Amino acid sequence: MKQAAMYGHTYSLMGADQETTMPPDAGPGRDEIATFMFGKTHEAFTCPEIQDVLSQLANAGDLSPDETHLVRRISQGHRRAKALPADLANAWAQTTSSAWRQWTEAKAKSDFQIFLPALRQVLSLAKQKASALDSSIHPYNALSAGFEPGMPVEEIRRILSALREPLSKLVRKISRATPPSGICLKGFFLLEQQERLSQVVLRRMGFNFKSGRLIVVPGHPQTITVGPCDIRATTRLAVDDFRRGFFGSMHEGGHSIYCQGADQVFDWLFLDPDGIPISMGIHESQSRMYENLIGRSLNFWTFFFPFLQTAMPQFEEVGLEDFWKAINISRPSLIRVEADEVTYCLHILIRFELETAMLSGELDPKDLPEAWNAKMKEYLGVTPKTDAEGCLQDVHWSKGYFGYFPSYALGNIMAAQIWLRMQEDEVPSADLRSGQLSTIKAWLKSHVHKWGMAYTAPELIKGLTGGSLDPEPYIAYLKEKYAQVYNF
Ligand code: ZN
Numbered sequence: 001m002k003q004a005a006m007y008g009h010t011y012s013l014m015g016a017d018q019e020t021t022m023p024p025d026a027g028p029g030r031d032e033i034a035t036f037m038f039g040k041t042h043e044a045f046t047c048p049e050i051q052d053v054l055s056q057l058a059n060a061g062d063l064s065p066d067e068t069h070l071v072r073r074i075s076q077g078h079r080r081a082k083a084l085p086a087d088l089a090n091a092w093a094q095t096t097s098s099a100w101r102q103w104t105e106a107k108a109k110s111d112f113q114i115f116l117p118a119l120r121q122v123l124s125l126a127k128q129k130a131s132a133l134d135s136s137i138h139p140y141n142a143l144s145a146g147f148e149p150g151m152p153v154e155e156i157r158r159i160l161s162a163l164r165e166p167l168s169k170l171v172r173k174i175s176r177a178t179p180p181s182g183i184c185l186k187g188f189f190l191l192e193q194q195e196r197l198s199q200v201v202l203r204r205m206g207f208n209f210k211s212g213r214l215i216v217v218p219g220h221p222q223t224i225t226v227g228p229c230d231i232r233a234t235t236r237l238a239v240d241d242f243r244r245g246f247f248g249s250m251h252e253g254g255h256s257i258y259c260q261g262a263d264q265v266f267d268w269l270f271l272d273p274d275g276i277p278i279s280m281g282i283h284e285s286q287s288r289m290y291e292n293l294i295g296r297s298l299n300f301w302t303f304f305f306p307f308l309q310t311a312m313p314q315f316e317e318v319g320l321e322d323f324w325k326a327i328n329i330s331r332p333s334l335i336r337v338e339a340d341e342v343t344y345c346l347h348i349l350i351r352f353e354l355e356t357a358m359l360s361g362e363l364d365p366k367d368l369p370e371a372w373n374a375k376m377k378e379y380l381g382v383t384p385k386t387d388a389e390g391c392l393q394d395v396h397w398s399k400g401y402f403g404y405f406p407s408y409a410l411g412n413i414m415a416a417q418i419w420l421r422m423q424e425d426e427v428p429s430a431d432l433r434s435g436q437l438s439t440i441k442a443w444l445k446s447h448v449h450k451w452g453m454a455y456t457a458p459e460l461i462k463g464l465t466g467g468s469l470d471p472e473p474y475i476a477y478l479k480e481k482y483a484q485v486y487n488f
Contacts, residue, residue, distance in 0.1 A: 001074075002268040004045035011037040012224045016232065018100065019219045031097040038093035039086065045270055046082045054078060070265075070454040073278065076149065077271035083133050092129060095121050096400045103398035110388035112369050119365045119397060123358055126402045130359070139359050144403030146272055147280040148410065150456035151469075153356065156406045159413065159471055160352055163345050166475045168379070170342050170482060171332060177486040180325035184318040189242040191216070197242075197311045198235055198249035201304070205253050205290060206441035207233075208260050214249060220337075220395060221248045223255035223287075228267035231256045242312065243327060244338070247291050254290030255283055257441060261449025271453055280404060281457040284411020285418060286448065292341050292412075293419050293477070294440070298324045298484075299432035328485045332380040334389045341412075342478055343380060348409040350375040351394070355402050414461060416474035418448065421464050 014034050022030060057063065057071045084092075099118035106115035130139035140153040148156070195216055202214055211229035216237055223233045233252035237245035271278055294300050301308075301324050309315045315323065330340040336347040354371060357363035363371055372391035377383050384390030396404050422428055422443055431439040447464060461469055482488070 001045070001050060001270050004041055005268045005270040006227075007037055007041035007044055008270055009225060009227050011041055013226050013232075016222065016224050016234070018097075019222075020215075020217045020234070027098070027101045031094055034097045035090055035093040039090050042081060042084070042086065042089045045078065050078060051082075066451075066454060069459070070269075073149075073454055073456075074269065074271060077278070080133055080146065080272070084129065085132060088125070088128060088132055092125055092400060095125055096398065099398045099400075100395070103392065103395065107388050107392045110386040110392065112387040112392060115392060115398070116366060119368070122397065122400050123365060123402075126400055127359065129400075140356050140403055143359075144406065147278075147401070147404045148407050148457060149278060150458045151279075151281070151406075151410070155469075156352070156410075159469060160345070160349050160406060160409055162471045163409065163413075163475070164349060164379075167342060167346055167478075170478060171330070171346070171380075173488065174330050174342065174482060174486055175332075177488065179329055179331070180485060181322065182326045182329050184315065184323055185241070185243065185326050187314045188239055189312060189314075191237050191239060193311050194237045194242055194245045197308065198245060200307060200311070201246070201250060201295075202253045202256075204304075204435065204437050205250070205257060206438055207253050207256055211260060212256050214252070214256075216245075221252050223252045223259065225259055228264075231259045247295055250295040251287045251291035254287035257290070257444070258283060258286040258449050261441075261445040262452035263450045266452035269453065278453045279457045280407035281410035281414055282448065282455075282460055284408050285414035285457075286411075286444065288408075288411050289415040289419060293415055294428075294432065294437070296324075296328055296341065297432060299429055302433045303435035325485050328481070330482065330485075332382050334376070334382055334384050335393055342482060345409045345412060346379045348405050350379055351396075351405040352409075354391075355397070355405065359402060410457060410469065413469055413471050413474045414457060416477045417461055417465055417470060418444075419477075420473050421447075 011034065014030070014037065018030060018034075054071060054075045058075065063071065095118075099115075099122050102118035103115050106112060126143060127139055130142035133142040133145075138153050144151065144153065144156070198214060199209075203209070207214070212231035212233065215232060215234050217234040218236065219234075221234050221236050223231060226232055233249075233256045235245055235249040235252060298321070301320060305315075305320050305323065309318075328340070330342040332343050333339055336344070336351075339347050350372070353375065354363060354368065357371070358365060358368070368391050369387050373383050376390070394405075396402075419428065422440070425443065427439055427443050431437070448460065451460065455463065458469060461467070
């Protein structure tokens with residue numbers, strides 16, 4: 001398992017490198033190396049010795065309930081990997097590696113036709129993969145189980161559908177209200193100042209810089225595990241908008257702190273040759289909690305605003321409350337990663353409906369741009385002018401990540417549930433106002449982080465709240481917050 005983890009971490013490091021520093025002509029050579037590393041990961045993880053040990057452990061009878069859970073989780077991952085024939089695993093690595101390049105070029109030129117053949121190939125492989133994993137279930141279930149085990153497509157649909165009406169209603173209500181002025185956010189923000197500010201906030205959050213780095217990159221921000229005590233978070237800065245870098249850093253900081261907080265026993269454990277830490281929803285609950293419930297709260301800025309004013313003097317004359325309202329302005333927009341808290345999940349709903357339609361064959365990939373634009377119009381009332389700001393904006397499908405998007409919405413929902421639970425222990429509000437983010441981190445470590453990959457999202461939420469995943473607290477949180485921001 002340690003070997004699998006070593007190959008797997010190297011494979012993820014290559015993925016991060018591809019998106020940051022790799023020169024353009026290195027692509028085809030990189031495809032070969034990545035395919036080789038993926039094959040090695042798969043081979044190491046599926047070796048018969050692991051299966052023997054897992055069966056011995058399953059029958060050992062002297063494991064604690066937590067250990068039993070963990071063994072079960074690893075066994076599930078092992079079974080999934082074994083169900084994937086080696087040639088299909090290799091084709092998967094090869095195709096997704098080159099599809100990423102087609103997607104990059106298509107996005108840069110805003111030309112969907114460049115990406116279409118690669119999308120067809122990845123989709124076809126995704127269907128083969130789903131069928132190899134478990135032909136008796138909906139292909140979406142087979143694929144999404146790699147990101148969100150324990151959440152069948154029907155359950156995801158139920159939860160996402162429950163968001164649709166309340167969120168659309170809130171969007172309409174906001175559109176009729178007078179928006180706060182966002183003028184204070186306009187300006188020119190030195191990149192060095194922004195980078196320093198990101199470091200300051202991450203330090204406050206409890207990010208351990210001895211076992212992690214925050215790196216500024218031109219591409220999409222992400223967090224990867226390179227090995228034990230080695231977490232690399234990336235952030236992207238914009239000179240004309242400090243929010244992108246700041247909240248992006250808090251988001252990736254949330255992912256990183258989660259990884260750093262897992263018990264040591266997880267250091268060399270491995271669950272999926274795709275390198276996806278289970279579950280993405282739990283991961284997103286942590287990143288989005290730091291980015292939104294903390295980072296976009298008035299309590300947090302009550303403490304942190306003076307730091308911002310020192311780092312960026314253009315905020316010296318701005319009032320705290322005006323600033324807080326400005327960073328929470330909600331407006332339907334085209335780009336998911338820049339969407340505000342109210343509209344964000346509607347972006348996810350669109351992607352969920354499109355990817356399930358592509359997998360079931362109801363939507364031919366060639367019709368994706370049109371279908372995308374129609375759904376944007378229907379759900380958000382905006383229409384992309386180009387495919388780059390439309391169906392080409394996200395990297396996921398080029399990497400074969402069908403079934404991944406719902407985890408973002410589930411993360412929002414879980415974040416609100418975990419936050420509520422934390423309030424029962426009287427943790428967040430006062431600590432936030434006084435800048436005591438360490439209390440929050442300590443609570444999260446003992447209730448969420450330390451369990452690492454041992455529990456699925458439904459299991460974790462059940463353990464914390466006694467109930468199931470429930471969108472209600474998230475909806476209630478948004479309604480209450482936006483009533484304040486927009487003076488309803
Ligand atoms: Zn994230």
